[in-house]
Amino acid sequence: MLQLNEQGLFQPSAVVPGSRPATVERGYQSNxxxxxxxxxxxxxxxxxxxxxxxxxxxxxxxxxxxxxxxxxxxxxxxxxxxxxxxxxxxxxxxxxxxxxxxxxxxxxxxxxxxxxxxxxxxxxxxxxxxxxxxxxxxxxxxxxxxxxxxxxxxxxxxxxxxxxxxxxxxxxxxxxxxxxxxxxxxxxxxxxxxxxxxxxxxxxxxxxxxxxxxxxxxxYKMWLLKDRGLRTQALTLERNGLGVPVYEGAEMPESVAKSPTERDNWQKSERDAGLKVAKEFRAGEGAGASIPHSANLTLKGVDGRLPDTDKPIRYYDEQIARSMLANFLNLGGDSSKGSYALGATFEDFFTGSLNALSLQVADVMQQHVVEDLVDWNWGESEPAPRIVAAVIGEDEAITPDGLGRLIEAGVVIPDAVLEEATRSRYRLPAKDTRTERVAVTLIPAEAPAAPEEEA
Structure with missing residues (x-):
């Protein structure tokens, strides 16, 4: 417990009996x-x-x-x-x-x-x-x-x-x-x-x-529903893109119609042959079918409108991106809504989550890589450096004009490292010390005095 002393500062008070700090856990996290x-x-x-x-x-x-x-x-x-x-x-x-x-x-x-x-x-x-x-x-x-x-x-x-x-x-x-x-x-x-x-x-x-x-x-749920929707969409295109083949059998010959047994056999044979033609019909350059006289083979489409599977699939895509704070990836699509300012807001949330993730990675590496190396070589009392990542989303490319203004204002002092980095960034040739020239500042000559007027 803490209490204020005469100077208004916190100081530890007497330990209350039975309130000693615990050094051993009683509960658990894992059974x-x-x-x-x-x-x-x-x-x-x-x-x-x-x-x-x-x-x-x-x-x-x-x-x-x-x-x-x-x-x-x-x-x-x-x-x-x-x-x-x-x-x-x-x-x-x-x-x-x-x-x-x-x-x-x-x-x-x-x-x-x-x-x-x-x-x-x-x-x-x-x-x-x-x-x-x-x-x-x-x-x-x-x-x-x-x-x-x-x-x-x-x-x-x-x-x-x-x-x-x-x-x-x-x-x-x-x-x-x-x-x-x-x-x-x-x-x-x-x-x-x-x-x-x-x-x-x-x-x-x-x-x-x-x-x-x-x-x-x-x-996962959105991905599962989208996967089923895509399978349904593919099946719809496959079955209805060409049409469904329908075979109408040929007329029964008069010689066969007189005998009931021959009539049944002929009808079964014609039905099986027609079903085989319909099932094996495929689209392509060499597609075709041979049918008896008076038989008919037609491709029939679907009456009415097919279900629109594009809209739910786009919705599932949006929800997948939203689950990871990447809503801005869906902007600009056929069903996207909102302004670019809204997209920038989405992006701010997204970059914030990325920075939190990079901090988590850096924290694990700090504890179990950096500090382990320091402990093994110099002991646990040795101060350890830190591994850090640049903040994502705050990078702003420097322009030649901006760099010139910083140098002119004295914020940045040019040195060899800065010159080398600038040459590399703007794809300038490497510095050649053999042909290096000293910068010369030209001082303008004084203007001639105006002739005096005669009295």
Missing amino acids: QLPGWGAFLDESNETNAELAWPFALEIWDRMRREDPQVASVLRAVTTPIRRTPWMIDPAGARGPVVEHIARNLGLPIKGYGRVRALRTRGRFSFEEHLRHALLQLVYGHSYFEQVCFIDGGLVNLRKLGWRPPRSISRVVVARDGGLEAIEQHGVTGADIRIPVTRLVGYVNDREGANWLGMSLLRTA
């Missing part, structure tokens, strides 16, 4: 029950088809077969992948900052890139980020740390991705903390990877649910 029931309880999934690991097959189908889902996922992941990522010193010592930047292959904020390690057989930040964002598809994405010693320092060799399909079990402690993951054994028992060697990205984790929730979960 630690083994088997599939534990996973269902933790994820709170009510649809049996979407229970782990059966949902992995559905998420793959959605992102690989549906263009709208694939487009929205690219819209979510591409800005995070292309935004500049860097190492912020944050008060850490120079050797520590340089070691982290070199291992991750990232530039140091305000200083540019350091000389990186050999790329072959080394950690690739771009590849890691691409796999880390698969947490949005599967709900989780786990990696195993692999290091090597060089020059007396621990270096990061790779973060090996452990595919969700290979995971047989996620081991969770009673307090909800992750203990390990287990992979299906290739030749024998399952492979257990402890949490001390794991880097795990979990989307929308709640409590002890270390399987997370896929970003596609809320779009």
Whole structure:
């Protein structure tokens, strides 16, 4: 408890008996029950088809077969992948900052890139980020740390991705903390990877649910209805685009009509032959049919109007994008409504969600990659730099006129790095020191004095 002292400042009061701070948990987040029931309880999934690991097959189908889902996922992941990522010193010592930047292959904020390690057989930040964002598809994405010693320092060799399909079990402690993951054994028992060697990205984790929730979960119903609508639409085109073949049999010969047995046999034969012609009729350059005299083969269309399947399919597409805050992707279509200002508002919400996601990725990397490297090499008391990403949506391209104004106002002082970056940005040739000329400022000559007038 806190109370005000005579100076108006808070100070701790006497500890009330029985109110000592707790150091051991009594409750729990995970009931630690083994088997599939534990996973269902933790994820709170009510649809049996979407229970782990059966949902992995559905998420793959959605992102690989549906263009709208694939487009929205690219819209979510591409800005995070292309935004500049860097190492912020944050008060850490120079050797520590340089070691982290070199291992991750990232530039140091305000200083540019350091000389990186050999790329072959080394950690690739771009590849890691691409796999880390698969947490949005599967709900989780786990990696195993692999290091090597060089020059007396621990270096990061790779973060090996452990595919969700290979995971047989996620081991969770009673307090909800992750203990390990287990992979299906290739030749024998399952492979257990402890949490001390794991880097795990979990989307929308709640409590002890270390399987997370896929970003596609809320779009599943719309995708399912759209898939059925597309199948119905394709069937409608297939059956009614050409017409339905209808065969009318030939007239019965008089010689056959006299005998009841021959008449029945002839009618059955004619009916079977006509049905075969109708079923095998196909459109194409070589399409055709041969029928007996007085028989008739016609293609009949549908009386009335066919159901409009385009409108509900467009609606399902809009709802899929809305479930991921990507409403602006539907603007400009046949059924779109709203102004460009409304689209800009949608985009602001979308970029805000992307920035929140990049912060989550950076937080996991900070705890389980950056700080682990610092702890292994210098101890837990050593200050660690931070991995940060540029804010998405706030980039504004500098123009030559704008750069000139900043230099003229003294906000920016030109140096060699700025000159090199400017030449590269505007595709100017590299500086040639052999033909370098010194800038000369021309001073205008004084104007001749006007002749004096004679008195």
